[in-house]
Amino acid sequence: MVKVKTFKQTMFHTNLDKMVNSFIKENNISAENIISVVPVSAPVYNGSMVAKTITLTYNE
Numbered sequence: 001m002v003k004v005k006t007f008k009q010t011m012f013h014t015n016l017d018k019m020v021n022s023f024i025k026e027n028n029i030s031a032e033n034i035i036s037v038v039p040v041s042a043p044v045y046n047g048s049m050v051a052k053t054i055t056l057t058y059n060e
Contacts, residue, residue: 006040006055019054033059 007023020037023029040053 001060002035002057003060004055004057006053008053020056023054023056029058029060035059 020034024031024034035057037057038055040055
């Protein structure tokens, strides 16, 4: 079943990869099941995107 999850990231990460990897580990999702990752709020800090909220679509 395809699920969409929007969540606020509480840890400070300077890149989206770290956020997605944290989400995968915390929620026991297989990386192959990730369909899309869309930053909802992404201010730029020192040239790096810092996404505070992301929408993640995945297969359960």
